[in-house]
Amino acid sequence: MTAHQKLYEGKAKILYTTEEPEVLLTHFKDDATAFNAQKRGQIVGKGEMNCAIATHLFKLLEAQGIGTHFIDRPAPNEMLVKRVTILLVEVVVRNIAAGSLCQQTGLPLGKVLPTPLVEFYYKNDALGDPLLTRDRLLLLELAKPEQVEQLTQQALCINRILTDFFQQCNITLVDFKLEFGLTSSQQLILADEISPDTCRLWNQAETDPNRRVMDKDRFRRDLGNVEEAYQQVLERVLATKIS
Ligand code: ADP
Ligand code: MG
Numbered sequence: 001m002t003a004h005q006k007l008y009e010g011k012a013k014i015l016y017t018t019e020e021p022e023v024l025l026t027h028f029k030d031d032a033t034a035f036n037a038q039k040r041g042q043i044v045g046k047g048e049m050n051c052a053i054a055t056h057l058f059k060l061l062e063a064q065g066i067g068t069h070f071i072d073r074p075a076p077n078e079m080l081v082k083r084v085t086i087l088l089v090e091v092v093v094r095n096i097a098a099g100s101l102c103q104q105t106g107l108p109l110g111k112v113l114p115t116p117l118v119e120f121y122y123k124n125d126a127l128g129d130p131l132l133t134r135d136r137l138l139l140l141e142l143a144k145p146e147q148v149e150q151l152t153q154q155a156l157c158i159n160r161i162l163t164d165f166f167q168q169c170n171i172t173l174v175d176f177k178l179e180f181g182l183t184s185s186q187q188l189i190l191a192d193e194i195s196p197d198t199c200r201l202w203n204q205a206e207t208d209p210n211r212r213v214m215d216k217d218r219f220r221r222d223l224g225n226v227e228e229a230y231q232q233v234l235e236r237v238l239a240t241k242i243s
Contacts, residue, residue: 007024010034024081086192087151097113
């Protein structure tokens with residue numbers, strides 16, 4: 001499958017059409033952004049590492065019955081995916097308090113949540129991806145009521161699968177962001193990527209709050225050794241077989 005024309009260039013990936021109208025080629029970039037693209041940089045090798053990690057995790061989820069857009073990985077930093085219409089909702093699942101949850105609620109960093117928290121954010125860079133209430137989500141017609149229920153259940157199911165998997169990697173899955181889309185037959189499937197760009201991952205072998213960070217927070221907060229952290233995640237993920 002060859003790339004035809006550039007459809008869209010985002011912050012982390014470029015989408016190309018292919019000879020197959022229902023199939024897109026995704027090129028994973030080394031570019032890194034944070035704080036709604038106010039901070040920009042490069043993480044050397046990130047494109048290949050994220051593509052490899054996302055591929056492994058999509059295969060894991062497919063094996064557990066979750067529908068994803070993943071088709072194939074024809075090159076180290078390229079993924080063939082089913083074309084979908086992305087819902088303009090970012091679904092965030094949190095197991096442990098971090099990031100904006102701490103800033104907005106005062107919960108201390110690292111507090112284990114009694115049950116996983118599912119949140120919806122408006123996928124709108126111009127508005128700074130604001131937190132949505134269910135009613136605002138419905139008001140903006142970002143999803144239908146039954147889809148909100150489906151997104152919630154899918155997100156919780158994915159959280160159980162990924163939490164178990166990362167546990168086997170000696171990594172704590174703190175939180176993560178998902179994007180879903182509708183296929184031409186109106187099937188709701190998981191799209192975009194799952195990677196250290198979109199997850200908070202803490203190394204269980206470290207207790208220090210900075211040393212344990214294995215995800216994009218190293219870039220956001222200038223913690224150093226960003227490439228090394230992504231590489232560690234990749235190695236542990238690939239070494240953990242999909243059961
Ligand atoms: P962004 O800058 O919006 O984060 P990315 O660079 O991460 O963008 O990804 C490019 C775009 O591709 C995103 O808007 C994402 O929603 C979209 N996308 C991901 N998977 C698919 C898919 N299967 N079909 C269509 N669009 C997709
Ligand atoms: Mg993105």
